[in-house]
Amino acid sequence: MPLHNADIAAIFDEIADLLEIRDDNPFRIRAYRNAARTVGGCGRELTSLIDTGSALPKLPGIGPDLSAKIREIATIGHCALLDALRKQMPPAITELLKVPGLGPKRVQALNRALGVSTLAQLDAAAHAGQIHDVPGFGLKTEQHILDALGTLAAHAGQAARMQRPLAARYAEALVAYLQRVPGVERVVVAGSYRRLKDTVGDLDILVTAAAGSPLMARFIAHDEVQSVLAQGETRSSVVLRNGLQVDLRLVSAESYGAALHYFTGSKAHNIAIRRIAQELGLKINEYGVFRGAQHIAGATEESVFAAVGLPFIVPELREDRGEIQAARAGRLPQLITLADLRGDLHVHTKASDGRNTIEDMARAAREQGLEYIAITDHSRHLTVAHGLDPQQLLRQIDAIDRFNATASGITVLKGIEVDILDDGTLDLPDSVLQQLDVVIAAVHSKLELPRQRQTERLLRALDQRYVNILAHPTGRLLGLREPSELDMLRIMRRAHSRHIALELNAQPERLDLDDTLCQMAREEGVLVSINSDAHGTSDFAHLEYGIGQARRGWLERGNVLNSRDLKTLRTLLSANP
Ligand code: DGT
Ligand code: CA
Ligand code: CA
DSSP: OOOOHHHHHHHHHHHHHHHHHTTOOHHHHHHHHHHHHHHHHOSSOHHHHHHTTOOOOOOTTOOHHHHHHHHHHHHHSSOHHHHHHHHHSOTTGGGGGGSTTOOHHHHHHHHHHHOOOSHHHHHHHHHTTOGGGSTTOOHHHHHHHHHHHHHHHHHHHSOOOEEHHHHHHHHHHHHHHHHTSTTEEEEEEOHHHHTTOSEESEEEEEEEEOTTOOHHHHHHTOTTEEEEEEEOSSEEEEEETTSOEEEEEEOOGGGHHHHHHHHHOOHHHHHHHHHHHHHTTOEEETTEEEETTEEEEOSSHHHHHHHTTOOOOOGGGTTTSSHHHHHHTTOOOOBOOGGGOOEEEEEOOTTTTOSSOHHHHHHHHHHTTOSEEEEEEEBTTOGGGTOBOHHHHHHHHHHHHHHHHHOOSOEEEEEEEEEBOTTSOBSSOHHHHTTOSEEEEEOOSOTTOOHHHHHHHHHHHHTSTTOOEEOSTTOOBTTTBOOOOOOHHHHHHHHHHTTOEEEEEOOTTTOBSOHHHHHHHHHHTOOEEEEOOBSSGGGGGHHHHHHHHHHHTTOBGGGBGGGSOHHHHHHHHTOOO
16 A cells, blocks of 8 residues: 555655754745645545556645655655655654654754753753753753653553544555455444544454455555554454554454444443443343343344434444433434534634635635635734734735625635733734634643643633634643643633633644533533634645544534524624623
8 A cells, every 4th residue: 555645744744853953944944844734634645646647736835846755755665865864863863853842943952962862861861950051941941841751751651542534544545445355345443433532542443244255364464564463263453554553353244233332432331331231131242232142133233222222322422421321311412513514713824824825715615615714813922823913914804805805605704813921811902803803812832831820821811802712722732742731610611601612623633622621611501613723725624523523522513603604603703792
């Protein structure tokens, strides 16, 4: 199987990292970073286009040189430039970039001053108190590094989990491959993947097949398989080249539903269902539902639920977080779907750190069937993202008015993603914010404040007059940064009283609010805004990930701000006194 776009993007990103550590030309670095984002977000697999001899599509920012590199990677599986850069650099140095707060400049400084080029050396230097003497560092930074290393070590203890959208590329390709094996009938990915969890530990694939199908032999012979952990008649386990484990089980048609239910999980849900079965004098396992030795259900999942007196419960609710009681009472939620979203209230453009213009973003959103978007570039405090000052924002407001005067089929709302400053006030004055349709407030600095102070800071932000939405409320980055310590209940109650919505940021590495916080928002009556946080035209695809998380969090259409039509939305946005 060819490399995926995500693999090519990872190579470009590593090139950019290494060039940056080397202090290379910033335009060159930016070109590789942009290329990584473009390729990663490209809807079509570039290597398969190349394999079939098709021309590469015209991609923004990908000139002849980068195209040639994509072809090189697709053909030989690696990139000579990256190989050369790696040779010039200590092998583990890019690992250091995973430490929050350590950018390429600092990595380079530590390497020059202390010879630090691995995480272990960094840890030793920090514990020995050598870091705070390096120019540009200090005692506070040294402490941050120690804390961050502690978090990373805690993560390393657990097996790495993969973000679901990335796992989906492999899962979908594997399913298509297995479906072509002779004799194979049904192929389905169960486990956390089917429950639409934000990250997956491994993939659990179930297959039904005619007797004599070469299923297992073909499975372990797949190009992407790096090692075979177990191989048997009905069960095999492999690890793919990207580190993802895949368990494959062959199940019989009469057990298919029971196996699907069992291996979809969650474990907590299974245990709760099994308890109900026991109360009814039944036994339930991955082969079926039994009364004594008699097999009374199991061919379909519906039959399994029916045997214990329940209606079908969708996989994304199966966490034993109230779904069984709700099913019993006939009160399962009518979960939100992608088609329910009428607009997207968090969109960036080239004016700050986005890649496209207002027109490009509006066109792409309209093609997705959206009726409105809010342009919400960063504010000036966020200098790394070229945040806007009042003058620049006023010019953007004029540009949006001009766009709306001629455009049809979509309305662009005027907005800002305004930074919440250290003291909880906002980065732009009310006189400016007042002129906008949507004000999103967001924390981008000091995410590690103690719980009490961080909570007070956010409560103060929610008290600011023109705020409509609190963006990515916990600040977590999956696998990289823990959520900020916050008293979420107090924040939700304040948001509720101020008619402020909380964001479910749909970027695959954020998905913040998470599922349990969505459920809390629903219970507290706080509206949730499911936003792509698009930085380019292909990023509206994020909305689908947000919908998955929202469904896991029990959200219905009525709980979601941007399921409203434009008129109702405008009323809600101006509800703040
Ligand atoms: P993951 O892979 O960590 O993202 O999470 P899952 O939920 O996919 O967990 P996994 O792959 O360990 O197992 C798949 C499903 O198999 C799990 O959701 C429920 C079921 N299962 C696994 N172990 C047990 C168990 O000990 N008891 C019960 N009742 N079910 C289990
Ligand atoms: Ca799994
Ligand atoms: Ca598994």
